[in-house]
Amino acid sequence: MKNHNAVEELIRELENKRYEAIVAGDFYAFKALAHPDLSYAHSTGVVDTLESYLDKCLGGFYVYHHIENPIESIKVIGDIALVFGEMNGEITAGGVRKTLRNKALAVWEQRDGEWKLLAYQPTPIPT
Template sequence: MADIDKDIQAIRDLEDRRYAAVVAGDFNAFAAACHPDLIYTHSGGVTDTLESYLEKCRSGFYTYHEIDHPITKIVVNNDVALVLGEMNAALTAGGTRKQLRNSALAVWVRDADTWKLIAYQPTPRT
């Protein structure tokens, strides 16, 4: 398997694990997949740091019930990977149950020998 194919498979696996972690409420596993400088933007336009997002998740402000995240394309360029796809979810945010249908862009960077999520941006689909 070529290095680029290994990177693409690694990113695909990391995407699966990060989504599974938030649904399971395993925010330590989610944090382990993230770069300390994470910029996490929500579909409503609010942006969180890693710390502020984890605080909201751990306090129950965000409770993810299920997430479907089909991947359309993964582009790897040296130490940066772009993941284009969808993020469709059932969640409770601030006490309100929501259904999300988003297109999404996740950005991963290679930090030493490990890929870390550094940015996430969903866009609502109509």
Template sequence: MTTTDMLIRSLEDRRYDAITSGDFDSFAALAHPSLVYTHSNGATDTLESYMDKCSKGFYVYHQVDHPIDFIRIVGDVALVVGEMNAAITAGGVEKVLRNRCLAVWKVLDGEWKLLAYQPTPI
């Protein structure tokens, strides 16, 4: 495992930890300003709309497990392929999610930032 792989794994841990703990400022600091965050129901958010929904309690993440299958680094982009299994509340409805997912990280001003996220229900 390369140093970059370890860094990306650490960033993935930090972003999920931030969301489950309600530390939305930390999540936002990890995100690219042009974030495209797609949900398993097909809805898509920008960074601003996602943070607004999280801060208002529309999305509440109770528990998240996110095993990573592999990471591909292509230039200044990292593709993270794995799963996102979670217990959440979305719009007042409790849900259990089991998804395959792709997270895209890109270097911006010398730092890796989450640019896109796409889950697919299993």
């Protein structure tokens, strides 16, 4: 895909699918969208690999109740797409219900014709 608008539209669709998957508890669908070398940071500063994140999700450590993910912009640079936006919602983490309001950066990489989530970094928005 060389057309930037088409790539941006696809990345927007993939972002929505990954959030829909985690809210639905469909972590196998999330895994299908993720790069094997995923670095998944949390607003607490904890960083998970794909394996450790999935273990926590499947074990019930993270329960996603609702998420809104407005995208501000998408920058495509070769086989990398940077998604700038927010991640706001309600989750339970370690048995504690939390309201999240974060700026977020997601990094997608295209390899062998498929886009995969390579990195994710949220930053809390001060109240």
